[in-house]
Amino acid sequence: MHYSAKHALLAAQYPDATDHLQAPGSAEVSAALKLVEGEAEAKTWPQIRLKAMEKILRDKFQRCKEYRKKLKDTGDRDLVWENEEDTFWGATKGRGQNHLGRILMDVRKSIHDETDFHSWLFLCCELESDSVRWPPVELVESKEYYKLGKLPSNSVAALHPSISREHALILHSKLEVARPTGGVAIMDLGSKFGTHVDGRRLTNGFVLEPLKSSCKLKLGASTRSYEAVRVNLRSQIEELERQQRELMREVQSIDQDAADPVQAAKRLAKEEATCFVGGLEYDTEKADLLGLFQDCGHVEEVRFPGQQEVGGKAVKGIAFVVFDSAMAARRACGLSGEMFKGRKLKVAPATDRPKGGGKGDGKGKEAKGEEGGRGHDTGSRQFLRDMLDGLLAPFAEF
DSSP: SSSSHHHHHHHHGGGHHHHTTTTTTTOHHHHHHEEEEETTOTTTTHHHHHHHHHHHHHHHHHHHHHHHHHHHHHTOOOOBBOOOOOHHHHBBBBBBBOOHHHHHHHHHHHHTTTTHHHHHHHHHBBBOOTTTTTTOOOEESSSSSOOESSSSSEEOOOOTSOOOSSSEEEEEEEGGGGGGGEEEEEEOOSOOSSSTTTTTEEOOSSOOOOOTOOOOOETTTOOOEEEEEOOHHHHHHHHHHHHHHHHHHHHHHHHHHHOOOOEEEEEEEHHHEEEEEEOOOOOOOOHHHHHHTTTTOOOEEBBBBOOTTTTBTTTTSEEEEEEEHHHHHHHHHHTOOEEEEEEEOOEGGGGGOSSSOOOGGHHHHHHHHHHHHTTTTTHHHHHHHHHHHHHGGGGTOO
């Protein structure tokens, strides 16, 4: 913990001085500035300083309701740090990049949109978003959960009078503090009566601590205890099986391309001449798209997913348009963002759309090329096994 946001910023800028900045006697900003004199900046400081400042400010306003209210009350006014010399974080005589003000306005917008808590989680707690890497955590008493407290919207709702509306949070984090427990961490959300793990009260107020399996959790002064956490691998196994199917389809496609390179070249040329069109009205027909793209080039085919018969419509609001050349497809992509039948279009190369294969995309082809087309029992199959082993690695301790 740091004495102030300025101390935290200096610690990020001068990492070798972090311990000195947290020592007694360095609470004053002037003292902190003297402590970093002569210290070397972090080598990546120019690249990380904006993210560091946003992280510090989001943490500051998340921890203090009074500051959050004051920032919200500024409405939509421009926020500018006027000073005498710093034109990067602020402005001097009306000129400067004013990054401090810009970040504060971003934080203010998320407060207005009520997305500030989630933004803080992802940035400051490094919430793990990879659904395969980390399985969901479960309480013995509940199903999948996330937030604990009195509100019915919490995943675990507890009604004891000593329990706050939003009392505690359990999450998967990529931070170092959570690594000993496989990424599982818990924090108290500033509750009045605290959160206890195995009889020990957690540090009050938005401080992550590792959470081991089979711990006993208690909220406030309630006598009810939750028999810690366990890991549910079912959904992760299903996701791995889905990725395995995608990878096998990729391997089969590689094998087919190796067996018939002429056909593969034709297929690739057709893919490069195909555009994905999104944002369509559901009554859009082929004739409408022919008129839309008439100046781009000759349209050879229009496909509406979910509508097989001739003369179908864009029942899902999307279409695939195949042109006679890749150049025509690129011209068509220039219409992305244009209004069509009252809606804004998205037009992009079909090859840019995610295939659902996750980390397997592209790498499978490389493994196949190195093996010279010897089929599933060589490079491609080995790559598949290696990838699945890597995905399963985080679960080894559970």
